[in-house]
Amino acid sequence: MTESKDFNTELELHDNLRRQLNTMVGVSLKSGEKLSGNVKSVGKHFLLLSELSGHEFYDGLVRIADISAVEKKVRDS
Numbered sequence: 562m563t564e565s566k567d568f569n570t571e572l573e574l575h576d577n578l579r580r581q582l583n584t585m586v587g588v589s590l591k592s593g594e595k596l597s598g599n600v601k602s603v604g605k606h607f608l609l610l611s612e613l614s615g616h617e618f619y620d621g622l623v624r625i626a627d628i629s630a631v632e633k634k635v636r637d638s
Contacts, residue, residue, distance in 0.1 A: 567633055575625050578603045581633060586610075588623060589630040596621055 568577055578586075578600060587597040588608070598610030598621060608623045 567635055568631075574628060574631070575603055575605065575608075577631065578608055578625070581631075584633065585612075587632040588628050589632075590623070590627050591629045592627070596623065 567580065569580070572580075581600045582603070583600065585597065585599050587595060588610075589595050596610060597614035599612045600608065601611045601620070602609040603625075606625055608625055608628070610621045610623060613619045613621050
């Protein structure tokens with residue numbers, strides 16, 4: 562299966578991120594750092610996250626090339 566409701570393995574990372582506009586995601590960076598926030602904007606090279614977890618009054622600009630994984634809660638337990 563190449564597609565779920567939220568992710569499509571046939572698309573580039575920035576296109577998958579665009580599908581997440583105005584939703585909360587977690588990103589793992591190649592450095593090992595993890596950030597979680599609301600996807601506000603996705604450009605060709607950068608992702609803008611707002612309401613960063615643990616830093617609710619901060620936004621973060623993340624270089625898409627530095628992202629190694631994206632996660633999103635898609636079902637309740």
